Every structure is written in C-alpha cells, then in structure tokens.
Amino acid sequence: MSSLGGSRRRGRQAGSIAAYGIAFAALVLTLFPLYWLFMISTKVPREAFKTPPDFIYLPDFSKYVSIWTTGTFAHAFLNSVIVILGGVTIALLVATPAAYALIRFRLRGSRYLKLWLLLAYTTPEFLFVIPMYVVYQQIGLYDTQIGLMLVYQVFAVPFAVWLIQAFFGEVPRELGDAARIDGCSDVQTLLRVYVPLAAPGLAATAILVGINMWNEVTIALSLTFDEARTVTIAVAGYRGYAALRWQEMAAAAVTAIVPMVIFAGLAQRYLVRGLTFGAVK
Amino acid sequence: MTAVAGHAPAVSLPPARRSRPYRGGRFVVPLVLVLGLTSLYPTLYSLYMSLFDWNWGQRFNYVGLTNYQDLLSPATAVGARFIGALGNTFVFAAGAVTVELLLGLGLAVVVNRLGFGTGIIRTLLLVPLMISGIVAALMWKVILDPTVGFAGFLLGSLGLPRLGFLGDPSQMMASIIAIDTWWQTAFVFIVLSAGLRALPLEPFEAAEVDGASAWQRFRYVTLPLLRPLILIVLMFRTIDCLKVFAIIYGTTGAAKETESVQVASYLVAFKETNMSRSMTMMVIFSVIVLAIVAVYQRLGAGRGSDL
Numbered sequence: 245m246s247s248l249g250g251s252r253r254r255g256r257q258a259g260s261i262a263a264y265g266i267a268f269a270a271l272v273l274t275l276f277p278l279y280w281l282f283m284i285s286t287k288v289p290r291e292a293f294k295t296p297p298d299f300i301y302l303p304d305f306s307k308y309v310s311i312w313t314t315g316t317f318a319h320a321f322l323n324s325v326i327v328i329l330g331g332v333t334i335a336l337l338v339a340t341p342a343a344y345a346l347i348r349f350r351l352r353g354s355r356y357l358k359l360w361l362l363l364a365y366t367t368p369e370f371l372f373v374i375p376m377y378v379v380y381q382q383i384g385l386y387d388t389q390i391g392l393m394l395v396y397q398v399f400a401v402p403f404a405v406w407l408i409q410a411f412f413g414e415v416p417r418e419l420g421d422a423a424r425i426d427g428c429s430d431v432q433t434l435l436r437v438y439v440p441l442a443a444p445g446l447a448a449t450a451i452l453v454g455i456n457m458w459n460e461v462t463i464a465l466s467l468t469f470d471e472a473r474t475v476t477i478a479v480a481g482y483r484g485y486a487a488l489r490w491q492e493m494a495a496a497a498v499t500a501i502v503p504m505v506i507f508a509g510l511a512q513r514y515l516v517r518g519l520t521f522g523a524v525k
Numbered sequence: 526m527t528a529v530a531g532h533a534p535a536v537s538l539p540p541a542r543r544s545r546p547y548r549g550g551r552f553v554v555p556l557v558l559v560l561g562l563t564s565l566y567p568t569l570y571s572l573y574m575s576l577f578d579w580n581w582g583q584r585f586n587y588v589g590l591t592n593y594q595d596l597l598s599p600a601t602a603v604g605a606r607f608i609g610a611l612g613n614t615f616v617f618a619a620g621a622v623t624v625e626l627l628l629g630l631g632l633a634v635v636v637n638r639l640g641f642g643t644g645i646i647r648t649l650l651l652v653p654l655m656i657s658g659i660v661a662a663l664m665w666k667v668i669l670d671p672t673v674g675f676a677g678f679l680l681g682s683l684g685l686p687r688l689g690f691l692g693d694p695s696q697m698m699a700s701i702i703a704i705d706t707w708w709q710t711a712f713v714f715i716v717l718s719a720g721l722r723a724l725p726l727e728p729f730e731a732a733e734v735d736g737a738s739a740w741q742r743f744r745y746v747t748l749p750l751l752r753p754l755i756l757i758v759l760m761f762r763t764i765d766c767l768k769v770f771a772i773i774y775g776t777t778g779a780a781k782e783t784e785s786v787q788v789a790s791y792l793v794a795f796k797e798t799n800m801s802r803s804m805t806m807m808v809i810f811s812v813i814v815l816a817i818v819a820v821y822q823r824l825g826a827g828r829g830s831d832l
Contacts, residue, residue, distance in 0.1 A: 259638070260638065260639070260640065263635045263636075263638045263639055264639065266631075266632070266635045267632075267635060267636055267639060267642075267646050270632055270650060271646060271649055271650065273707070274649065274650055274652065274653060274707070274711070275649060275652070277664055277665065277668055277707065278652065278664075280664075280667075280668055280675055281664045281667070284667060293673035295678050296678065296682070297675065297678070334559070337555065338555040338556050338559050339556070341552035341553070341555065341556075342552060342553045342555070342556040344552055345549040345550070345552035345553050346553075348549065349548060349549025349552075350549070351549045351550060351553065352550070357553060357556075357557075360560060360564075361560075362818065362827075363564075363815065363818075364560055364563075364564040366764045366814060366815070366818050367564070367568070367811050367814070367815075368767070368768045368786070368787055368790075368807060368810055368811055368814055369768065369770070369787065370787055370790040370791060370794070370803065370807045371567070371568060371571055371804075371807040371808065371810075371811045372563065372564060372567035372568060372571070373567075374571065374790070374794045374800060374803055374804050374807065375566075375567035375568075375570035375571050375574065375804065376563070376567050377794070378570075378574075378800060379567070379570070394559075394562070394563060395563055397559050397560070397563050398560070398563045398564050401556060401559060401560060405556070430548060430552075434552075455655060458657070459655075459656065459657035459658070459660075460657075461657060461658050461659045461770065461771040461774075462768075462770045462771065462787070462791075465774075465791075466791065466794075466795065476657040476659050476660060477659070479657075479659065479660055479663065480659050480663060480775060483663065490667065493663060494664075494667070497660045497663065497664065500657065500660060501655070501656055501660065504655040504656070505652060505655050507655075508651070508654075508655045509648075512648065515651065515715070516715055516716070516719045519654070519712060519715055519716060520716050520719070520754075520757065521761075
C-alpha cells in the first residue's frame with residue numbers, strides 16, 4: 245500500500261532492497277534450524293557434531309529406514325493416523341450441524357454457547373486432562389486411541405465450529421430458503437445445500453484440525469503410555485532410552501514434520517482462514 | 526401494491542420458525558454432549574477434587590480450602606513453587622508475546638512491500654507453525670547445546686563468547702522465549718499480513734496527499750485500522766503462551782527457573798501423584814486465564830467475527 249504515487253523513487257528502491265534483505269534474513273532464521281535437523285538425521289553423531297560442520301557430505305539415510313523396523317515409532321505413527329481419522333470425523337460430525345444452527349437459526353442461548361466454545365478452547369489443558377486421566381484409569385480408556393480422540397474434541401470442536409461458521413456464512417441465505425420452499429427439511433437443506441457448497445472449506449477444516457491433533461503434546465503425553473502413544477511423543481521418546489539417540493530422533497522428527505507440511509500445502513488457500521479461526525479471509 | 530399489503534406473501538416459508546423452538550436447538554445437541562463430557566464434566570471434577578487431599582492412594586480426606594491456602598501462601602514450599610511457576614509463566618508470556626508481536630508486525634509490513642515473491646516467502650515462513658512444540662523444543666535443544674550445538678559454534682567463529690543457553694540458569698528463560706519466537710511468530714505475521722492486504726486504500730491516499738510521512742501513515746492509519754486484528758492475535762498468543770508446556774517440558778523440564786504452571790501441574794500430578802493439589806493449581810490458574818480472556822473481550826477482541 246505504500247507504493248502509491250511515483251515520487252521519491254530512489255528512496256523506495258533502497259527501501260525495497262532493505263525489505264528483501266529483511267525477508268531473506270527471516271527466511272534463513274526460519275528454515276536453517278530445519279535444515280540442521282535434517283542434516284543431523286543424515287549424519288552419524290560423530291560427523292553431525294564435528295566443528296566446523298561439513299555442509300557437503302554423503303548423506304546417510306539409514307535411520308529413515310531403521311526407525312520403521314525397530315522400536316515403537318511405526319506403531320506410534322499408525323496410532324496418530326488412526327487418532328486423526330477418528331478425531332477429525334467426530335469433530336466434523338459435531339461441529340457441522342452446530343455451525344449450521346448458529347448461522348441459520350436464531351438459537352436461544354447462542355451467546356452462551358459461543359462463550360462456552362471460547363472457554364473450552366482457551367482453558368489450560370491440565371484442568372480437564374488430569375480429571376480425565378483419573379476417570380480414564382477407572383473406566384479403561386487410559387492409553388486408548390478412542391480416549392484420546394474424545395479429549396481432543398475440547399479444542400477440535402470449537403476450532404471447527406468457528407471455521408465452518410465462516411464458510412457457511414458465505415453460502416447465500418437465499419439458497420437455503422429456496423431449498424426450504426422446495427420442500428427440503430432443515431437436515432436436507434444442510435446436507436444438500438450447505439455441505440456441498442462449503443465442501444472445500446470443510447476439507448480445509450479437516451486438514452487443519454488433523455494437523456493440530458498430529459502435533460498435540462500435552463494431552464497425548466498424559467493420557468497415553470505405550471499402546472496409544474502418538475508420533476510426537478515417540479519422537480521425544482528417543483531421548484528417554486539408555487542414551488540420547490540424536491540421529492534416530494532427528495529422522496523421526498523429520499518424518500513427523502513432512503506429512504504436515506504437505507497437508508498444510510494442500511489447504512494453503514484456507515490457511516489464513518484457519519489460523520485466524522475464520523476471522524480473516 | 527396496497528392491495529396485497531398486510532396479506533401473507535404469495536410463497537410463505539413453513540411456519541416452523543415460530544412454532545418449533547427446538548428447530549435449531551437439535552443441531553447443537555451433539556456439541557453440548559461432547560463438550561459437556563470433555564470440558565464441563567472434568568472442570569467440575571477438578572473443582573470438587575480440589576477440596577480434598579488425595580495422592581492417588583488410600584489417603585482421601587476432605588480438607589476444604591486448605592489446598593488453595595497452601596498454594597497461595599508463599600510461606601509454604603508448595604505455595605512458593607506455585608507462585609514461582611506463575612511468575613515464570615507471566616514472564617515468559619509477556620516476553621514471548623511482545624517479541625512475537627513486534628517481529629510479526631514488522632515482518633508483515635516489510636513482506637507486503639515486496640514486489641515479487643511474497644507468496645512463496647509467506648508460505649515458507651509458515652512452516653514452523655506446522656511443527657509440534659515438542660519437536661521444535663528437541664530441535665533447538667540440539668542446536669543450542671553448549672558443547673556440540675551449532676549456535677555455540679557460530680558464536681565462536683564470529684569471535685563472540687560462547688553462551689550456555691538452556692544449560693545456564695540465567696539464560697534459560699531467554700532461550701525458551703527465543704524458541705517460542707521461532708515457533709510462533711509466523712502466526713502473528715500471517716494474520717497481520719492478511720489484515721494489511723485487506724485494508725482500504727483511501728485513507729492511505731488521503732494521508733499521502735496530506736503529506737504524512739511513512740512513519741505517520743503507519744502510526745495514524747495502519748495501526749488504528751489493524752487494531753481489531755492485533756487484539757485477536759494478542760488474545761490468542763497470550764493464552765497460548767500462558768498454557769506453555771511442550772517447549773519447556775522438552776528443553777529445561779523441571780528446572781525451577783523456567784517451570785511454568787502447566788509444567789508444574791504435570792509434574793505434581795504424574796511424578797508426585799498429588800492429584801488434588803495439581804487440580805487445585807489448575808483451578809486457580811484457569812480463573813486467571815479466563816480473567817485475561819475477559820479483559821481482551823472487553824477491549825473488543827473478536828467483536829464482529831464469529832468468535
């Protein structure tokens with residue numbers, strides 16, 4: 245917006261070079277640590293911590309294979325996939341009708357419902373995680389995938405409701421009214437008008453909720469142990485064994501990061517939407 | 526025109542809107558059930574258990590408000606620890622939110638000036654947001670390692686003194702704030718960047734015609750127009766930072782210099798099995814966090830959006 249008008253061009257050019265310089269510095273600071281992580285994952289520790297470091301070397305990808313065949317990483321990875329699939333499904337099934345109701349009807353108490361969503365999303369995790377741990381121990385849901393999926397709804401449902409509300413808000417109200425006149429019930433209006441028209445938004449919501457669940461630490465650490473352990477906890481687990489296994493840990497970390505970056509790329513158009521809870525297009 | 530006035534419209538919607546008050550309500554039943562089970566029920570459970578002395582064993586005594594008294598009095602060991610953790614949490618949140626807001630806002634303004642490459646730069650800057658807190662913590666623990674870390678090597682080769690970072694108690698908090706800055710500044714950046722692009726042009730044109738300098742345009746036009754978004758960003762970053770767990774758990778762990786409330790609560794519950802004390806800590810802390818949310822709402826955070 246500051247490029248308006250043609251005056252002071254030389255100053256602008258200098259400013260533009262400075263701007264590229266700053267952006268480049270930000271990129272280096274952002275990406276170099278990730279490059280370093282990748283490098284550690286492809287060097288034996290003796291090489292990885294040599295000073296000065298070799299930037300040109302023969303990468304050793306063996307740990308990217310061995311993490312799958314030994315230890316519990318593969319199991320944890322599969323757990324995370326299952327928890328995400330189940331958790332995202334529950335979140336969408338719960339949040340979609342709620343967002344529809346909030347957009348389309350004048351709900352009694354909708355103010356309090358919205359407040360509840362905000363409170364559920366903002367409460368510090370351990371307020372509900374510690375009691376859930378106690379209850380789960382008693383009813384046998386501790387260290388299970390289903391138990392984790394359920395507790396993840398505390399942050400997944402409010403997030404999904406906010407996003408889907410924003411996407412449903414873009415569906416012209418008249419389309420819904422027209423469907424009603426044609427004899428559709430409220431449920432049919434939701435399923436035949438709103439859901440198809442907002443399908444890309446729903447898909448983006450699913451991806452963003454899935455990324456949040458994949459990366460979650462606090463709840464997974466407290467409510468799982470071994471059977472239902474998730475991928476991020478497994479990465480941290482390489483620290484806990486007899487010795488710190490840097491190369492495996494780095495390889496596992498990179499393996500955990502890459503799918504999320506790809507998914508984020510798929511939802512790129514909706515990322516800003518998602519990160520602002522639907523508030524900004 | 527006047528002939529039909531007062532008559533029902535030719536095509537009328539089914540009269541259900543008035544006669545069936547639960548028409549919309551049934552669509553929120555699953556939400557009320559799920560949130561009731563996962564959010565309301567455990568909160569009430571915590572409130573109830575905070576009135577007991579329970580260590581996951583035989584000891585289960587009603588103690589009234591003793592847990593609260595102990596935690597809030599600096600004279601007791603548990604109180605000193607809790608108050609220390611509260612202090613750490615607020616120092617961390619204040620530091621991280623301030624740094625991230627300034628960097629994110631500055632970066633948004635700068636990147637929006639760029640003629641080409643903004644799309645790819647924006648996308649690449651977002652990558653840390655897709656990474657788990659524990660992964661970010663472990664990655665930085667390696668890089669900041671006082672003996673083998675790359676950061677130390679870099680400082681050394683620039684002729685600067687090597688720092689202890691996470692290994693030096695006096696540098697722990699600053700190191701963790703730096704890690705969070707790497708991890709979450711992109712959130713501030715991307716939201717404000719989108720906000721900047723959505724601003725109307727007219728006020729800027731008017732200001733330029735009036736001879737306002739670049740700084741004046743930023744100060745008196747950009748900032749006021751961005752205020753609602755800055756408030757949302759501040760609210761979510763503040764809350765997120767107050768809840769900090771993974772990047773501390775993954776780096777300095779139980780060190781008292783950086784122990785946050787959530788880290789303390791985790792350790793008290795799962796390592797010391799003092800369940801009721803941990804729940805009391807979270808009840809007190811949640812009240813504080815909710816009060817902060819209320820202040821942000823009062824200031825107008827989220828007004829006009831779906832929040």
